[in-house]
Amino acid sequence: GAGVSQSPSNKVTEKGKDVELRCDPISGHTALYWYRQSLGQGLEFLIYFQGNSAPDKSGLPSDRFSAERTGGSVSTLTIQRTQQEDSAVYLCASSWRAAANYGYTFGSGTRLTVV
Amino acid sequence: GENVEQHPSTLSVQEGDSAVIKCTYSDSASNYFPWYKQELGKRPQLIIDIRSNVGEKKDQRIAVTLNKTAKHFSLHITETQPEDSAVYFCAASGAPTGTYKYIFGTGTRLKVLA
Numbered sequence A: 001g002a003g004v005s006q007s008p009s010n011k012v013t014e015k016g017k018d019v020e021l022r023c024d025p026i027s028g029h030t031a032l033y034w035y036r037q038s039l040g041q042g043l044e045f046l047i048y049f050q051g052n053s054a055p056d057k058s059g060l061p062s063d064r065f066s067a068e069r070t071g072g073s074v075s076t077l078t079i080q081r082t083q084q085e086d087s088a089v090y091l092c093a094s095s096w097r098a099a100a101n102y103g104y105t106f107g108s109g110t111r112l113t114v115v
Numbered sequence B: 001g002e003n004v005e006q007h008p009s010t011l012s013v014q015e016g017d018s019a020v021i022k023c024t025y026s027d028s029a030s031n032y033f034p035w036y037k038q039e040l041g042k043r044p045q046l047i048i049d050i051r052s053n054v055g056e057k058k059d060q061r062i063a064v065t066l067n068k069t070a071k072h073f074s075l076h077i078t079e080t081q082p083e084d085s086a087v088y089f090c091a092a093s094g095a096p097t098g099t100y101k102y103i104f105g106t107g108t109r110l111k112v113l114a
Helices: none
Strands: A005-007 A010-013 A019-024 A031-037 A044-050 A065-069 A075-079 A088-095 A110-114 B004-007 B010-014 B019-025 B032-038 B045-051 B056-059 B062-067 B072-077 B086-092 B108-113
Touching (some): A019 A110, A044 A065, B004 B086, B010 B019, B045 B062
Parallel strands (some): A010 A110
Antiparallel strands (some): A005 A019, A031 A044, A065 A075, B019 B072, B032 B045, B062 B072
8 A cells, every 4th residue: 555554543441351553564565563652652673573473572561462363464463451551543554574674654543542 | 671862842933043852761781762744734744864873963954962971962953944933752672681673752732823
């Protein structure tokens, strides 16, 4: 596609429910990243995928968070048993490859609200 | 791991004046430093970047400088305009341990006063 697409754009869920957030990267981009941005805060790294390599999961805040990337394209971030502190904007980004000097293109994000 | 500090957290300037945002990083092996602009309610967008083999880079009213010895880099915006109002994030990347993720600073909210 022309850009990084994320869905849904907004999600309100009850505490304790599971949610799935979807990211469709730019066609041909082999690297995909997930970040979290809490209200008024910076960008917190969660996980990244590069091709068929094992993902870097070092930023996932707890075992309630997991992510998959199927077929080297679409990625799904799953949060189980959501808590209020999970409320944030979840941003996905992709780049042509995971290298130090390839800029990210971000999606518009999914605003998650846990009530 | 890498840590990036960004200052100031908020910055107000008069239209036409210059704005400077500074970042320091901890990992001397980092070799790529992008800057992102995020307007209210929108996605972050890359505005300029610099690699460690370069000391300065300019693009119209925007410039970035890098001091590898001191491990700091700065964003300079000249002749500021109201549309420059946004949150700006610096980032560092490229440590040789293979972690290509960006570590972002906490952001600077720039307000350009007309």
